[in-house]
Amino acid sequence: MNSNITRRAALAGLGGALALPAIRPAFAQGAPIKVGVLHSLSGTMAISETALRDTVLMMVEDQNKKGGVMGRRLEAVVVDPASNWPLFAEKARELLAVSKCDVVFGCWTSVSRKSVLPVFEELNGLLFYPVQYEGEEQSKNVFYTGAAPNQQAIPAVEYLMGKDGGEAKRIALLGTDYVYPRTTNRILRAYLNSKGIADADIMEEYTPFGHSDWQGIVSRVKRFAGEGKKTAIVSTINGDANVPFYRELGNQGIKAEDIPCVAFSVGEEELAGIDTKPLVGHLAAWNYFMSVEGAPNTAFKKMWADYIKSDKRVTNDPMEATYTGFRMWVQAVEKAKSTGVDAVREAMYGQKIMAPCGYEEVMGTNHHLSKPVMIGEVMENGQFNIVYKTPNAIPAENWSPFIPENKNRRG
Amino acid sequence: MEKRAAGQPAARTIMTRILPLLLVLLFALPAAAQDAFLDALPGLAGGFGTQAEAVERLGAGGDARALPVLRALSDSTLRKNGSTVILPDGTDAATGRPADTAGAETVRINNRVRSALRGALGRLQLVSAHADERYAAADSVFRSRSADNVAPLEAAIARESVPRVKERQQLALAASRLVAADAAVKRQGIATLGEASSEDARALLLEARAANPDMTAEIDRAVASIDSRLTFKRAAETLFQGLSLGSVLLLAALGLAITFGVMGVINMAHGEFVMLGAYTTFVVQEACRGIPWLLPWSLPLSVPAAFLVAGLAGTALERGLIRHLYGRPLETLLMTFGVGMILQQAVRLAFGAQNREVLSPAWMQGILSLPGGINITQNRLWVIVFSLLVLGLTLAAIRLTRFGLEMRAVVQNRRTAATMGIRTGRVDALTFAFGSGLAGMAGVALSQIDNVSPNLGTGYIIDSFMVVVFGGVGSLIGTLVGAMGLGVLNKVIEPWAGAVLAKVAVLVIIMLFIQRRPRGLFALKGRAAEA
Secondary structure, eight states: OHHHHHHHHHHHHHHHHHHHHHHSSOOOSSOOEEEEEEOOOSSTTHHHHHHHHHHHHHHHHHHHHTTOBTTBOEEEEEEOOTTOHHHHHHHHHIIIIISOOSEEEEOOSHHHHHHHHHHHHHTTOOEEEOSOOOOOOOOTTEEEOSOOGGGTHHHHHHHHHSTTTTOOOEEEEEEESSHHHHHHHHHHHHHHHHTTOOGGGEEEEEEOTTOOOOHHHHHHHHHHHTTSSOEEEEEEOOGGGHHHHHHHHHHTTOOTTTSOEEESSOOHHHHTTSOOGGGTTOEEEESOOTTOOSHHHHHHHHHHHHHHTOSSOOOOHHHHHHHHHHHHHHHHHHHHTSOOHHHHHHHHTTOEEEOTTSSEEEBOTTSBBOBOOEEEEEOTTSOEEEEEEOSSOBOOOSSOTTSGGGGGGOO | OHHHHHHHHHHHHHHHHHHHHHHHHHHHHHHHHHHHHHHHGGGGGSOHHHHHHHHHHHHHHTOTTHHHHHHHHHTTOOEEETTEEEOTTSBBTTTOSBOOOTTOEEOOOOHHHHHHHHHHHHHHHTTOSSHHHHHHHHHHHHHHOOGGGHHHHHHHHHHOOOHHHHHHHHHHHHHHHHTOSOHHHHHHHHHHHHTOOOHHHHHHHHHHHHHOGGGHHHHHHHHHHHHHHHHHHHHHHHHHHHHHHHHHHHHHHHHHIIIIIITOOOOTTHHHHHHHHHHHHHHHHHHHTTSTTTGGGHHHHHHHHHHHHHHHHHHHHHHHTGGGGTTOHHHHHHHHHHHHHHHHHHHHHHHOSSOBOOOOOGGGSSEEEETTTEEEEHHHHHHHHHHHHHHHHHHHHHHHSHHHHHHHHHHHOHHHHHHTTOOHHHHHHHHHHHHHHHHHHHHHHHHHHSOBSTTTTHHHHHHHHHHHHHHOTTOHHHHHHHHHHHHHHHHHHHHHHHHHHHHHHHHHHHHHHHHHOTTOSSOOOSHHHHO
16 A cells, blocks of 8 residues: 555656646647648658658747647657558548648658548648649648749759850750659640750650669760750659769769759758769759858758757758748648638638748748749759849749640639 | 171161060060959959859960969859959969958859850860870860860960870860861861761761851761761660679679579568668778778778678578578568568668768779770779679689588488588578678679668669579579670660660560570579479
8 A cells, every 4th residue: 555655656756747848838728739740751752751750840849839839739740651652641541530630741752642632632631742843733731832833843944045054955854753753844845845945855764763773864865965956954853863863974974064954853951962073063943942041041050950959961942841831830820710721721821921041932822832943053062052043932833834734724 | 706896786776676676575465464364353253144254264365373263263262352352372363462351252153154164274274284184174175165276276286295185185176176267177177076986076066067057068977977986886885884784683683593593592681681781881981981091992891891791691580580481482581571671670770761872982983985985984894893703703602612512412402411411501501691691792882873771672672583583593694694684685675765664675575585484594404403
């Protein structure tokens, strides 16, 4: 009996001690708000998605320090869909139906987003998707905080064809074989045709995920460039296949001055595993670079360095889009005074935020963010030298005018 | 004497008349050059367009002081403060005096400036004292497409003594003549370029074709002559790429040819042993980082280390699990598949999900140019050499050593071998360790051409089984021929079908082949085949 009491007392003391730090920001009554995190922590996409999980966890921690949302604490629910597209749908269902998440941040590849879309629509969930993509989609259950093609792909090709980009007249479109590169390249081909570049001057090649033998393709690009017109590469290669691709470019001596390569899925995080010296001058198009100057980005970088406890880890565009999406969701919940999906959706329209990229971004009724376009050249230290940026944030055109069958869905 | 004395006044008057003129000329020339230099300099602190223009003017001026400025600009060590351009040593590039460096920022350039810079630097370095720099300079001038380069190049060629540099300079001269105003000079350029055998020369000629409609016939002839040589070169390069892919397949499959081919164990964790080898390379490299003289040798050091690590892992797997499942292929398959996943996740937990960077030593980077203009990448060449070495060592180990003899004896007839006093269990363990060790060595080579990530091995497991089955189970020569054959076949199909379809086509061809010859290319005959 005696010993029982002391054990109970000890337990109570222990429980109290554990609960103490959590109590510090005084939370009002109410269950915690659940934030789902649906990013691959293993498999081929782990290289890119792991940092996004950390970003969401950082934002949750930060928001809880500020006292939560509407006085309620936030609680993150992390699952690992393991770069396995059908598993994404299962895990999404688990987050919505079992864990009852009020909002989910997740997905990288378009194929994973397409896989979870029916689940979110069926259970009326709310997904924030933070990566640039091919467009041609708009769901009432998804907010897209990455770029649409007119905010990334088209301006980048425009730059290559301009004076500063080297006036390219022949374009090699290289991509990984799935929906994002194929749709983007379809849009780009229509755009190039409209600018007077014939199909004979466009080369298009696809490779599987994780492709590592690039010798054949790179030497075919060299041959393609040997037709007497300035040539440029537009790369929609995704995931870690980029590392051997850039290594082959370097080994075969393709310099940015001769054949510049602009990439849509290569950021600071992806360059971290490559020797960047042979790549100086190759380009990337994004809406944010870690090298952006200004107070919002300085604060964002400091927040990340403090959270991850390392000054070596980089920030990148999808992390910034996650950050922006999270802040907007908090604003929308506070405006709606509810976490109900329908109320938050209405409150999201027109939300404004000063994003780390240094521009004020607005959420449109088409569920897409307005964003500035930036083009950077790779520097020796793995960062980007910003050589072009638009003066304003550009509204998204998720239905591209270059895809004829979806043209009439715009507006 | 007298005559001379008489002539002196006349000479003196001429001298007094000419001297000022000479003096003026002496000072005026550098002064003009200096002015051009000083005029162009502030442009470097401007926008990209202004920068490119300034770089071109500095290159054309030929002033010796432009060289350090342009070099610093190219290394991104040049700084600016307002319109003052500051050299890396902190001096003002215009005056040579120490400059105010407070608030100075690095001058940033883009591709447009970089290509102007390459031409300008090339032109200034044509007279460099080092042959390698002159060679690179000729290459840069070749690409800069400017008729102003004709005179400096002619002068450089007259002075040049190194044949390979001279050859480059002549090509560069031809390229510069191609854009000259004079038609005869242009024709000279076309003729010289027509004798070259490079894609670059072809590109330049086609570019000129659009600009000179009157010379179409000559240019077409020159291009056709280049093309005839390029056909051979392209075929050679395709063959090399095929052999290179084949060598990768061979390396990945060799270990499997022992564990699956000889022992009959379906080891789905084989790819993970390759991955362990690659991570061992990374660990050895990190360990060598502290000792500068050892760092270039970290890659050769990794070979035995990876063999040991993967071999030990293999021994543990064989002794701990597989030996209990001999003769039950389905259970072995499922169990090793699970072990593979455990190994992957363990490595991911230990090293993180991010790829690890394994550096390539300098001797493995860049291109090796063979006669005939055939370019092959160094790292791929070394992988081919390495794969053949490993194959040779494996053959030697099986044919010439006592371990090999015992291994063959146990495979042919386990019972008889046991009665002869061979400890068959120990031989099994050693054989499996040997096969796994080979996989580890493959990992060292793959770290040079693929990503060192936890899922490195999964990409190779199917290919490895494919090669072993195609070549003939149990035959190492079959594995060699199978790997090289599939590699070349893949690369021959790729240009027509694309990378994805080429792989599908190869798989279909193998399926059809296995239908006809279920035992593969080099089927074992006789009693061993029945066992």
